[in-house]
Amino acid sequence: MAWKFGKFVQKASRQSPCLIEMEEVFGQSKRVQRYAGAVPVVVRLHGPWFLVGDAQGFPHDLNYQERVRAEGEAIYAADAVSAPSEFVLRAVEEFYKKELPRKIVIANPFPECFPEDHWKLPEATSLVLFVGRFDKVKGADIFIEAMFKLAEKVDGLRAVFVGPDDKKIAVEDGRVLDRQAFVAWCEEKYQRPSPIEFMGRKSPEEITQLRKQAAVCVVSSRIEMFPYTVAEALAQGVPTVASQVGGIPEMIDDGHNGLLFDSEDVDGLLACARKILASPELSVQLSANALTTVREKYSHEVLARAQKKFYRSVADCFVDG
Structure with a gap:
């Protein structure tokens, strides 16, 4: 070759x-x-x-x-x-x-997002969206545990997981669990049914529509060079919460065009998501600043x-x- x-x-x-x-x-x-x-x-x-x-x-x-x-x-x-x-x-x-x-x-090039696909403040929604794989790199376990804890504090929470979920993740006791077993482990740990809807793979067009409906997008990766999940969310102007790892802090200015939390910090993710859910004014400002960032830098x-x-x-x- x-x-x-x-x-x-x-x-x-x-x-x-x-x-x-x-x-x-x-x-x-x-x-x-x-x-x-x-x-x-x-x-x-x-x-x-x-x-x-x-x-x-x-x-x-x-x-x-x-x-x-x-x-x-x-x-x-x-x-x-x-x-x-x-x-x-x-x-x-x-x-x-x-x-x-x-x-x-x-x-990397940001996706082109047309004005009709830009995020607008939804009416009374508590949809939290994760787009990624069920594996450790993408921090799927961090997102899932945070949603179990967030469901205790936010009535009507709807958490949605989009992406392949056929991998396995190790838990605290050393076992390696697939997605279904991991959710069952969380249900036992937190003594509550899962608040998460697993949708599997979706087309880019379907994901765009889900982002428009979301109150917040979550990126909980343990390592990232320059994640497209962040780029796509910023390009749509979706309020975004992401882990402070790799190249993400170069894309998100904490408190300006998104919120950052320490890697693997379930409670930190929970606090950031809750902050956005509780403040429409913050959501609108993060969205506007994200669109400006994309226009000026990317x-x-x-x-x-x-x-x-x-x-x-x-x-x-x-x-x-």
Whole structure:
């Protein structure tokens, strides 16, 4: 694959300027770079395995070590490195104990959201929405436990979980439970029936409609580089509560365009969600500020200009060097 792609790009570069951008996954960009000739290669950090593998609980066996090594070699062999958040760049440099010579932070593109899909303050709703997988990385267990506790304090709470729920999560006593067993464990722990409706996978259009109905969106991840669940919620102007991890604090200014809580803090999530549910004025202000943030920092025009300038600088340095 690397040989074929490299030869294809070499041929294309004779017709017009070329640049290759690839993720760091499995270090494949270095293989392509070997055959790309005089074509610069940019590594776009997506989720280095030393971060994602750890968050998912993978053992540090030979497979883990080999993937981490290969990704590190590819990252530092690249002609430039870009990342959606400052967090990812810092994490790479700290883990591999080496500064990246040519690097830049450029956010991922935000979804385009039309005015008719923008959030408006719902009438007397207590819908709390989670969009993500049932696994530890996305913090599904944190959301579920928080909703059990929130149901004790908010009458008529409706919590909705959208996303695949076929994974398993370890609980306090060391057992590894699937989604149904985990909910049953929570029902026993909190002595109340589940307040959560599990909808499974939904289309983007269906999720857009659910966000419009929600009083608050929750992102409870344990690690994130630049989560689209946050980007999508901000683009719609939905009041959002998110864990203060990874690149999320670079997207959400706490108290301005969303609320943040400490990672794995069930009570912190509960307090933030309750604060929004209790204050329509806060909800409206968070929504307006979220839309302004997206327009000023993450519009397609802003990001396209930054990307074009970066690509040009890499190409120029490659020719000069």
